[in-house]
Amino acid sequence: AQxxxxxxxxxxxxxxxxxxxxxxxxxxxSVYLFWYVQYPNQGLxxxxxxxxxxxxxxxxxxxEAEFNKSQTSFHLRKPxxxxxxxxxxxxxxxxxxxxxxxxxxxxxxxxxxxxx
Amino acid sequence: xxxxxxxxxxxxxxxxxxxTLRCSPISGHKSVSWYQQVLGQGPQFIFQYYEKEERGxxxxxDRFSARQFxxxxxxxxxxxxxxxxxxxxxxxxxxxxxxxxxQHFGDGTRLSIL
Numbered sequence: 001a002q003x004x005x006x007x008x009x010x011x012x013x014x015x016x017x018x019x020x021x022x023x024x025x026x027x028x029x030s031v032y033l034f035w036y037v038q039y040p041n042q043g044l045x046x047x048x049x050x051x052x053x054x055x056x057x058x059x060x061x062x063x064e065a066e067f068n069k070s071q072t073s074f075h076l077r078k079p080x081x082x083x084x085x086x087x088x089x090x091x092x093x094x095x096x097x098x099x100x101x102x103x104x105x106x107x108x109x110x111x112x113x114x115x116x
Numbered sequence: 117x118x119x120x121x122x123x124x125x126x127x128x129x130x131x132x133x134x135x136t137l138r139c140s141p142i143s144g145h146k147s148v149s150w151y152q153q154v155l156g157q158g159p160q161f162i163f164q165y166y167e168k169e170e171r172g173x174x175x176x177x178d179r180f181s182a183r184q185f186x187x188x189x190x191x192x193x194x195x196x197x198x199x200x201x202x203x204x205x206x207x208x209x210x211x212x213x214x215x216x217x218x219q220h221f222g223d224g225t226r227l228s229i230l
Contacts, residue, residue: 004158009156032215032216034218036221041223042223042224043120043206043208043221043222043223043224044159044206044208044219044221045221046218046219046220049216049218051216090158090159092158094215094216095215096215096216102164102171102172102213102214102215103149103161103164103172103174103215104161104215104219105161106158106159106160107158108156108157108158109156109157109158
C-alpha cells in the first residue's frame with residue numbers, strides 16, 4: 001500500500017517570494033511521482049512528473065520538484081511566485097512495477113495563497 | 117483537441133435518489149477513472165475502466181457502479197444517495213493503464229445532496 005503526506009494544508013506567501021510545498025510518500029516498492037494543480041471550480045492539471053532519470057524535474061511555468069529517494073520526498077518549489085499561482089496543489093504517487101497497481105494515490109492537498 | 121468533458125456540471129439531489137454522471141475522455145484515450153473529491157481533501161479513487169472492462173475498484177459501497185461504452189465514454193451511477201455523497205466527482209482519462217501515464221481530468225460534476 002502507498003500513502004502520500006502533504007505536511008502543510010495551507011501555505012500563505014507574498015508575491016515574488018520563494019515557496020516550497022512539501023510531499024512525503026510511503027511505499028514498499030519503486031514509484032512514479034506527480035504534482036497536480038487545481039484552480040477553483042476546475043479539475044486537476046498535471047504540473048510535473050518524475051518517472052526516471054534526473055531527480056530534478058521542471059514545469060513550463062517555473063515550478064520544480066526533486067525526487068529524494070532516501071527521504072522519500074518530492075517537494076515542489078518555485079523561486080518567485082505570482083498571484084496567478086494561487087491554487088490547490090496535490091502530490092500523487094503510483095506503483096512503477098510492471099504489473100503493479102496503476103492507480104495513483106493522492107495527498108490531501110496544499111492550498112497555496114499568494115498575497116500581493 | 118477537446119479535453120475530458122463531464123456532464124452535468126452541477127446537480128442537486130435528495131437523499132435516497134439515484135444519479136448518473138457522464139464522462140467523455142480525450143480522443144484516443146481508452147482508460148477512464150472516476151474519483152470522489154470531498155471539500156478539503158484529495159481525490160479518492162472509485163473505479164477505473166479500460167476497453168469496457170473494470171480494471172480497478174476503490175473502497176466504495178456497492179451503491180456506486182460504473183460502465184464504459186464502446187466509444188470509451190463512461191457513466192458513474194450512485195444509488196440510494198446519502199448526505200455524505202455530496203462531493204465533486206472527477207473523471208480522468210489516460211491512453212492506457214500504465215502507471216507512468218498521468219491522469220487528464222475533467223472539471224468535474226458538483227453533486228449536492230439535500
